Amino acid sequence: MNFLAPWFLLGALAVAGPVAFHLIRRSVRERMMFSSTLFLRPTPPRATRRRKLEHILLLLLRCLAVLLLAGAFARPFFPKHNALPPPAETGRQMILLLDTSASMRREGLWPKARSIAERYIKGASLADRVGLMTFDRQPRTVFSLAEWSSWPVDRREALAKERLDTLSPGWGGTHLGLALTTAAEQLGDLAHLTATPGARDLALISDLQEGAALDGLQGHDWPKGVRVIIERVDPARPGNAGVQILDSSLANSGDGLQARARLVNARDSNREKFLVGWAAEDGTGFSGKPAEIYLPPGQSRVFSPPRPAPGAATVALRLTGDEEAFDNTAWFAATEKETVTVAYFGLDPANDPDHMRYYVDRAFPETPRRQVEVVSVVSNSVFSPALLNRASLAVVPGGLAADEARVLRDWIAGGKNGLLILSNAQSGASLGALAGAAELDVSEAAADYGLFGEIDFTHPLFAPFADPRFSDFSRIHFWKHRRWNLPANLAVRVLARFDDRAPALAQISLGKGSLLVLSAGWHPADSQLAVSSKFLPLMQTILDWSGSAAPARSQFEVGQALPSPASAGDALQWRKPDGKVVTLPAGTPFSETDLPGIYLVTGGSRTRRFAVNLPLDESRTAPLSSDDFARLGVPLSTAVASAVVTSPAAKRRFLEEELENRQKLWRWLVLGLLGIALVEIVLGGWLANRVKNFEVTP
């Protein structure tokens, strides 16, 4: 039997303690009530002169307990050679998991991480297979185990280092849990591929910042045999602070920009006082006076930054006073308010609730991101096409003059949307004129009232209502509606039908645009549509669908896709903060958000701004400990630097540690110790009782 920590065996000398205690009679604890101490005088305690050990069994138990304790601390193990890890010939499978998140940009971290990775690559034997993965929000394979195997043996190290040289930390957040589980699964899959897999190790080279997401680690079913070696790189100076603009609180009030921001200070920070203000245009200082903020380490605080100087370009919030600079700028793009024009072709009064116009004005209330203006393009029987050209949507409540129909048709064909309401049987002419067909036959339906019979929830107009909570249109009564036959020569899609199968809402494609045909009005004479809860969302959806939807958010994190603003145009030009221009078709989200900064998107004459920032969690740079991983059930390897064990003594030491760790004989010794303690307590108690009884009745 060998011992891992033989110096603890010196603790066995403590058996002298029990022996001495048994020689010196422990009589002071005994007590006798006596009638009077009048005739007694104190005598000094004395060691037994008989030199006779008392309670031999008790003494033996106590000595054995001391010996077991010393033995357990010395960590014994049986040197069985067949129990050692498999010889190097079997080959080890190792995946290096290299952190390239933004927090690795801290001073001195990346060279350290690289040198550790190089050390592992260099230490790989001929039989070993090494793979390299990087991770930030997503894990990425740089070279796989199979690729390593395919390389010529003598060029493996050089090729691997070549790939390593191309890497650098990015700006993304850290999803450590996802990276670990992905890499572990890759290693776990090897067990199925090879009959005798060697050791399967996962070397995690990271700063282990506490802001890293560890989702998925708790309760993860780790493949058998996979061990995780943690290689933590520590920065030259601990501590960091970061700032984030809270998107939801942005508001452009009358006297300038009002924003709220959050400041976090890492747990291991040594500083508590920071300056936060709007960055000057040259990026080096502040525009205006920065706010001085006191924040103890490990805490976060929401505050309102000072208002920027009037006229200053406010694109970023800047933080100074902390140790690391990589996360000290929070880029900012104000949510822009869009003004949309809806062209109305009717002459009905705007303030009469019996008419449709009254409800159109109220269907588009002002929101923080959109202001809708409803204009009458026909006033005093004069049609003004200029007003129409400004509009995004045209609403036609019935009859149209021939020239109006012609202009509107062209306007729609150019890529706009119109909504035609068949408010009476005479609307057939307008429908025909707009659709470019002969006059269509429109007749009043005979039923008492109509209800929506079927709705196409797959169409974008009704898609928001597809959820069963919102899909009940059956309570909207249509007192009057019109029936019309679908012209065969037109591309017509019926979006909704009445219960008598007559089309309620249909889409007729005209050139690049669409004409929506509603077979009943929403005013009280025709239906309950205007007073139903569906009217406003439906009208908003029609307006959004007509190309006026402004993206709700303008603040994003690195790695998140930017939504494409709706545009009538074909292509959008995206400009990244580094000046690179990418052209994408309209409607395709922009996903190359690998840099923090302001992204510009241009479509037609309009330009929108998006701010892309570092996730605030990257600023929480205090390191996690290996205990945190152990708690999450990560199978940690006890030998941290096992890959670079080179000297024979160190190798033997490593093997001994492995062997001891597997056998864990100390557990049995501690168990024995507990048993002896139990017996000792019982025996000691019994003996003490016996002595007491003896004293009372000598």
Place this chain on the structure above:
Amino acid sequence: MPGLNSTTRKPPSREGGFVDPAALMAIRSLELRARVVVEGFWKGLHRSPYHGFSVEFTEYRQYSPGDDTRYLDWRLYARSDRYYLKRFEDETNLRCHLLVDQSRSMDYRSREVSKSDYARTLAATLAWFLHGQGDAVGLVSFDERVREYLPPRHRRGHLRQLMLALDQNAESRATSLSEPLRRVAELARGRGLIVLLSDLLTPLEDLEPSLARLTVAGHEVVVFQILDPNELAFEFERPMLFEDLESRQEVYVDPQALRAHYLSLFEGHGREAEAVCQKLGASFHRLITTQPLELALAEFLRGRSRRNKLVRRHVGGASPR
């Protein structure tokens, strides 16, 4: 009768005609215990060397002219047709005070019987015995001062009351003899018998003046020193902390080293107490809690007899006192 159940279960063993105190203490009722002892004493009397003693000598005197006719015993006259005076019967009625030490040191026991139990049983026995003879018996229980006082009486129910008082386990304290004895000297009017039952484990400076006050007042004083066998022999083996039952003082003692010294001091103390009693004409008896109580009673009577003979010789035998 209270405590009868316990007697029917296990009759006290009588070794050599006397009841072992340990067996006697199994009887819960103090009164019954006293009765057992006294009856045992009477039964064993024919074998006793102290045959024919009594507390007081009683006699009838033949009437002679000039005597007070109030004291004529008319019953006797009816039987014998002679005149006798019963004057002496009245005169010989004894007023006895039983002084029982109830201090904490009396609670010590190394065997089944504590000194306190022994003292109370002895007091009960004496009370029963004396009451049976028509004497008035009173009780004074004390520790450092008088805790309970029952004046000597001879009337129906008094004995029961006395037994109940003896049976009470009051919260006791340290022993002091001077104050209780001074108080008894005040309370006991007229001459009488004072029986002190105590371990006397207290400094003896005050014992002599206190006892002297009683003897000077004409009382006959009998002192029973009641001790535990272990107090006499000090047969402890291992060193330990000895805690004083009264003062709670702790002394670490190795008995083997201290035994000789302890025994000499203890014997000296006992001799001193005996010397004080002898000097004042009081009877001194040392009792061990393992001794049968009948012997204690016999000891008591023998002492009384001896003293009465002395007194009679001294006064010419005309009067029992």
